[in-house]
Amino acid sequence: MRHRHTASFRAGVAAVLATALAAVAACGDTGTAGSQAADEPADEDTGDDVVTITFESYNYGTDGVGGEGTQRLIDEFEAAHPNIRIEPTGTPAGEIHTSVHAQAAAGNPPDVAQIGWSKFGFVLENLPYVPLGEVAPVDELQAHLDGMYPAAVELGMHEDALAGLAYSVSTPTMFINADLFAEAGLDPQDPPSTWAEAEDAALAIADETGAQGIYVDAAGEAKSDFLTQSLINSNGGRLVGDDGSLHLDDPAAVEALSMLGDLTGSGAQPAVGEAEAIAIFESGQLGMLVSSTALLGGFASSTEGVFELETAGLPAFDGHDVAPTVSGAGLFVFADDPDKQAAAWDFVRFLTGDDGFTILASVIGYLPLRPSLIDDPAYLGDFFAEDDRLLPTIEQLDSLVPYQVLPGENSQQAVEFIQDNAVAPIMISGADAESTLADVAQRARELLGQ
Amino acid sequence: MRRVAARAVAHACLLLIAGAIAFPVLWTVVTSFKPTSVLYDANPFAAAPTLDHYQSALASLPVGRVVLNTALVSAAVAVGQLALATLAAFALTQYRFRARPAAFAALVGTALVPQPALIVPHYLMVSRLGLLDSYAGLVLPQLASLALAVFLLRQHMAAFPDELIEAAHVAGASNLTILLRIMVPNLRPVLSAVGIVVFIQTWNEYLWPLLATSGMDRATVQVGLRVFQTEQGQAWGPLMAAATLVALPLLIGYVFMQRRVTDAFLRSGID
Numbered sequence: 001m002r003h004r005h006t007a008s009f010r011a012g013v014a015a016v017l018a019t020a021l022a023a024v025a026a027c028g029d030t031g032t033a034g035s036q037a038a039d040e041p042a043d044e045d046t047g048d049d050v051v052t053i054t055f056e057s058y059n060y061g062t063d064g065v066g067g068e069g070t071q072r073l074i075d076e077f078e079a080a081h082p083n084i085r086i087e088p089t090g091t092p093a094g095e096i097h098t099s100v101h102a103q104a105a106a107g108n109p110p111d112v113a114q115i116g117w118s119k120f121g122f123v124l125e126n127l128p129y130v131p132l133g134e135v136a137p138v139d140e141l142q143a144h145l146d147g148m149y150p151a152a153v154e155l156g157m158h159e160d161a162l163a164g165l166a167y168s169v170s171t172p173t174m175f176i177n178a179d180l181f182a183e184a185g186l187d188p189q190d191p192p193s194t195w196a197e198a199e200d201a202a203l204a205i206a207d208e209t210g211a212q213g214i215y216v217d218a219a220g221e222a223k224s225d226f227l228t229q230s231l232i233n234s235n236g237g238r239l240v241g242d243d244g245s246l247h248l249d250d251p252a253a254v255e256a257l258s259m260l261g262d263l264t265g266s267g268a269q270p271a272v273g274e275a276e277a278i279a280i281f282e283s284g285q286l287g288m289l290v291s292s293t294a295l296l297g298g299f300a301s302s303t304e305g306v307f308e309l310e311t312a313g314l315p316a317f318d319g320h321d322v323a324p325t326v327s328g329a330g331l332f333v334f335a336d337d338p339d340k341q342a343a344a345w346d347f348v349r350f351l352t353g354d355d356g357f358t359i360l361a362s363v364i365g366y367l368p369l370r371p372s373l374i375d376d377p378a379y380l381g382d383f384f385a386e387d388d389r390l391l392p393t394i395e396q397l398d399s400l401v402p403y404q405v406l407p408g409e410n411s412q413q414a415v416e417f418i419q420d421n422a423v424a425p426i427m428i429s430g431a432d433a434e435s436t437l438a439d440v441a442q443r444a445r446e447l448l449g450q
Numbered sequence: 451m452r453r454v455a456a457r458a459v460a461h462a463c464l465l466l467i468a469g470a471i472a473f474p475v476l477w478t479v480v481t482s483f484k485p486t487s488v489l490y491d492a493n494p495f496a497a498a499p500t501l502d503h504y505q506s507a508l509a510s511l512p513v514g515r516v517v518l519n520t521a522l523v524s525a526a527v528a529v530g531q532l533a534l535a536t537l538a539a540f541a542l543t544q545y546r547f548r549a550r551p552a553a554f555a556a557l558v559g560t561a562l563v564p565q566p567a568l569i570v571p572h573y574l575m576v577s578r579l580g581l582l583d584s585y586a587g588l589v590l591p592q593l594a595s596l597a598l599a600v601f602l603l604r605q606h607m608a609a610f611p612d613e614l615i616e617a618a619h620v621a622g623a624s625n626l627t628i629l630l631r632i633m634v635p636n637l638r639p640v641l642s643a644v645g646i647v648v649f650i651q652t653w654n655e656y657l658w659p660l661l662a663t664s665g666m667d668r669a670t671v672q673v674g675l676r677v678f679q680t681e682q683g684q685a686w687g688p689l690m691a692a693a694t695l696v697a698l699p700l701l702i703g704y705v706f707m708q709r710r711v712t713d714a715f716l717r718s719g720i721d
Binding site for chain 2: 058059061062063064065066067089090091092093095098099101102103105106107108168275278279280282283284285294295296297298299301302304305306364365
């Protein structure tokens with residue numbers, strides 16, 4: 001009796017489920033205009049031939065200069081293109097490729113997305129991007145690219161096609177606490193230009209002021225691998241060979257990454273993580289921080305009234321020229337409708353054009369990838385005359401080396417594996433560089449199928 | 451005398467632990483009132499307190515909106531999971547069928563599937579239902595994550611006295627009557643415990659609300675706070691101010707429901 005299904009119980013279950021489904025359906029009606037089924041056409045062509053394109057960005061909607069600059073870019077574009085409406089979405093940099101992946105699987109990717117170069121391998125392997133050569137008229141695209149740094153254009157190339165276009169790009173820079181420099185008897189206008197000089201200066205700061213000397217932000221989460229690559233490149237090595245093979249345990253790489261451990265071992269560098277180092281720097285207790293130029297806008301406001309902030313280029317290894325690579329992101333087009341593709345190209349062209357890079361550099365602090373803008377008073381001439389802290393890294397753009405993508409579908413996992421198991425232990429925990437890199441390189445090759 | 455000393459030592463240790471746990475929360479509040487120039491100063495009174503960070507936080511984040519969204523979604527998931535898990539636990543304890551152990555194992559086993567593996571299927575389902583950026587889209591996939599609720603309720607229902615249920619059957623009560631009139635009232639403490647645990651878990655959920663919403667209309671607290679974590683660095687002052695503001699409703703709720711919340715975690719055996 002007790003174990004028998006009764007009619008009343010079934011009716012009860014049905015009633016509960018019906019109520020739940022009705023509630024869910026009712027809730028569904030409350031979604032915004034932006035919620036649409038995957039196969040439902042987007043809000044476009046509202047009668048005035050207005051095309052709406054979606055834009056997923058990791059700067060959009062954030063507090064401070066990143067959000068303000070992106071909103072200004074969108075506003076100015078819409079003012080100049082009244083027939084195109086931008087529907088922006090903000091997603092953190094670390095999750096934007098996952099978000100686009102999920103949307104693409106549902107058949108509804110954003111029309112344009114800002115995706116970090118460290119995820120470039122993931123984009124190539126997993127996302128349905130449309131090469132820019134397929135959305136832009138050939139002559140128009142070529143004319144647009146002609147004004148950009150060739151190395152910046154090269155960043156987005158894959159198999160002779162332009163997969164994405166360099167947009168919010170930053171390179172390594174050395175942020176300097178000029179007050180600590182002066183207190184230690186150093187000249188902030190004559191910053192260290194080699195790693196040996198940087199270590200000497202760091203030790204002097206530690207001895208004379210009691211503050212920390214230097215921190216190289218190569219062991220941070222997610223995107224610090226651009227600094228790892230920059231160090232290896234600048235010591236005459238490279239992470240990936242022409243045939244796609246991993247060169248993490250080559251002598252040049254071992255020597256470059258040993259330097260990180262040596263800085264910590266000598267007491268010039270604190271054995272802390274990225275977030276702690278940035279906090280120490282912002283509090284005025286760190287002499288030099290080597291990180292991305294993307295931090296400049298934030299530092300400019302957070303260090304105001306704390307200390308005088310200066311910048312310098314990436315230090316060089318003795319006997320080698322610096323060869324930095326980039327962090328930041330490119331713009332990728334995913335639109336498959338011809339009208340949306342045309343609108344997406346107009347948007348990409350604006351963001352990476354003269355007005356776009358002027359806003360990106362002057363408001364947010366990203367690098368202007370068009371050299372003609374730097375001295376032009378109509379664009380960035382006046383801005384740089386007033387604040388030249390971005391210039392040291394702009395001078396390094398001529399020696400820029402494209403970011404190298406690890407091959408294969410496990411590239412992203414391999415990058416994280418190398419950062420977590422080689423760079424961080426060598427830099428922070430005192431692991432031996434040669435044996436650690438040999439071991440990690442072997443395991444990374446297995447992950448990459450080499 | 452020795453017993454008094456031992457109690458004093460024990461209480462001193464507990465006070466120390468409580469202080470260590472409370473310190474980050476306290477420092478969050480202190481930091482939210484410190485001017486940017488002394489944000490990292492260890493002295494909480496290094497400069498006169500300011501409301502600048504609160505103004506900035508309120509300008510960047512619709513605090514009331516995200517708190518309301520999170521409360522609605524958390525309440526809907528908690529109520530929905532309780533309803534479904536109660537029915538499932540009743541079936542798993544009161545009906546004998548061959549697949550019962552396998553059904554229970556399968557239900558509880560869903561807790562072992564990592565959430566990132568479910569993101570794309572969830573997104574596909576919600577997208578095809580046209581529920582992206584809606585409360586339903588936020589709630590529906592989280593309703594299915596009820597392994598913990600089923601497990602806890604099943605354990606308590608299994609321990610329910612058979613005699614009471616038999617007596618009810620003899621008196622002619624239906625299964626639905628037995629569930630709603632006899633079991634549910636007696637299981638009220640554990641139901642409220644499970645509800646509170648699910649509510650807090652849903653309140654803290656980040657990845658799914660991030661993907662299922664766009665903009666702030668349906669954003670939850672965890673998603674909203676990320677506007678202060680930018681590529682140009684963390685805006686610690688506004689972040690601490692916003693964290694303080696969104697924590698206030700929970701804190702007030704906790705003051706009134708302190709005993710029940712503590713009981714919930716003790717009963718569920720999780721933290």
